Amino acid sequence: MTEIPKIVRQRLQTDAKLADHPEPNLLSAFVERSLGQREQFEVLHHLSQCMNCREIVSLSGAQPDVAVAVSLAPARAAWLSWPALRWGAAIACVVVIGAAVTMHQKHESAQHSATQASMSNHAIVDKPMSLQSPNLNSEPVQAAKQRTSRNSSGNRKLADPTPVEMADARTASPFTGVVPGRAKDAVAVPQGGEAEQSTGELATNGPTSDTFFPDDLAAENLAPRWTLSWDGVLQRSLDSGRTWQTIPVASHVIFRALAANGLDIWVGGKAGALFRSSDAGQHWTQVLPIANGQPLVDDIVGVEFSDGLHGKLTSSNRENWITSDAGQTWQKQ
């Protein structure tokens, strides 16, 4: 980077006589570029002369780093931790090498049989090879073609969704005791993986949504984020929170809490309504928490699942309902 003379730096630093500083509404709108041209220019002009406001804009301009947020939250065993990744990578390598060796052996045995055939019959020399090669290669090509046709078909069939992982920062929140609301947002991290297996159609018993395009998830491989709208509707974002799509779960149920853990999504709400999806929101099953023969009838205001089996519900009257078998049985505390 070309340096500027030090005298320029010094003169640049000279404080201008500034009028009032822009209020937070204008500064945040400036960062989000939602001001009109004139206001945008006015704020920029102020910023060019005010170190204080530049600092505020700089601090407020960036999205909170999920890693920082998580580090402030109580530690939770994330399956996307470094050891898991390391073992995952090792297993992937073994699988790839195994597949390569198997294919190579098949290829060699085909060559061997071709050689034997050529020894017995010179008229068809080379033919087995020319037939064998396309067969070996055509399988993935055809599978890819089928994938493409599936993905591009207008049926809106669901591709295997990208797994999600929850970034949870709830229990250490300073407001835990203030209002019985619980975590609603869940940042999802794409884990890579094939998006070729169709797992079924959208559930038809809930309200349909025009804006839910699961194919886009597979195509764009963006990190899904989950949230509940303020009127209690489950929503998912595939573009880091810029736009949200309504995910139909059940009609006339107001949700108050959600937990996302891998493909498992749990949402709880009014009058003990609890739903679970084990395929990242494509299909939903209602779960009835019953402990000692008594069903949960209070509002669910907190849902926490550390893995696919172990979870905790918090009800509006401060009861904790614990499960260690993915909601099959419950214990009240």
Place this chain on the structure above:
Amino acid sequence: MEASARLDSLLAEIYVKSQSEICGLSRAQFDSILGEIARKYLAADATQNEICDLYRTLRVEELALARSCAIGNEHAWEVFLTRYREKLYEIAGYITKESSTARELADSIYADLYGTVTRDGQRASKLASYTGRGSLEGWLRTVMAQEHVNRYRRQRRLVSLDEEAEEGAQFATAEPEAAIVADPRVEGAVDEVLAALGAEERFVLASYFLDERTLADIARSLGVHESTISRKLDKLAKSLRKQILASLGRRGMSRRQAQEALEVDVRDLRVNIRSRLAQETGAPAFSKKKAETAGDGS
């Protein structure tokens, strides 16, 4: 009449869109909030079209939520905390980079948002100042950043006597005098060139060279790619030098004199002889920070 009808229809549309009714805000209350926002951002003689344009850019749903919270609607508070409680905490963590300070900041902001300060027996919530120009989350980030910067400045002013002694303040020399520049023509030329810069150019220069922000950070503030900022900075630095040299030429300096004048380290020009003498005869405990402040570059 037609414009007035259009405004009326827009207000009705916005009211529905904002879901104010769910938050317990009547149409009259919401219209009054919008009127207050229009008066704040538009001139008194703004046309109805300008008012409509402003209203269309507002985040009305978040505005309704914030204002309902400000007047103490319980349902709105529940919704607000559900949506933003975790975010407040995350934002505080991002800003402060330290968990206990983050908690303190988040607690303090929450108290302001909830409105613990009473004015005339009424709760005054900071959320009442949200106007929907940007997102509520963005506003919260800005408010927290502002509070953090203010706290930092306050803390710097409140230094204990022990710290002062450690810093050598009790033995400090007089504040350095204004910079002594060898040739006022250089200052004049630089000021002239800087004054001719556009706001964005000056912002980029100041952010990079004064605030020492990263290219990515500056690019994010301006909504462009960091390579654009890198190119802009390079171009600006070269162009500045060229223009200053030209300006010095117009002020009677030869090319060589002008180049030499620009090469002089500003710190070398700020040596304050009196401070130096006072320091030598004064206390030995003179912190590095103070020495730098005094402009001693040696």
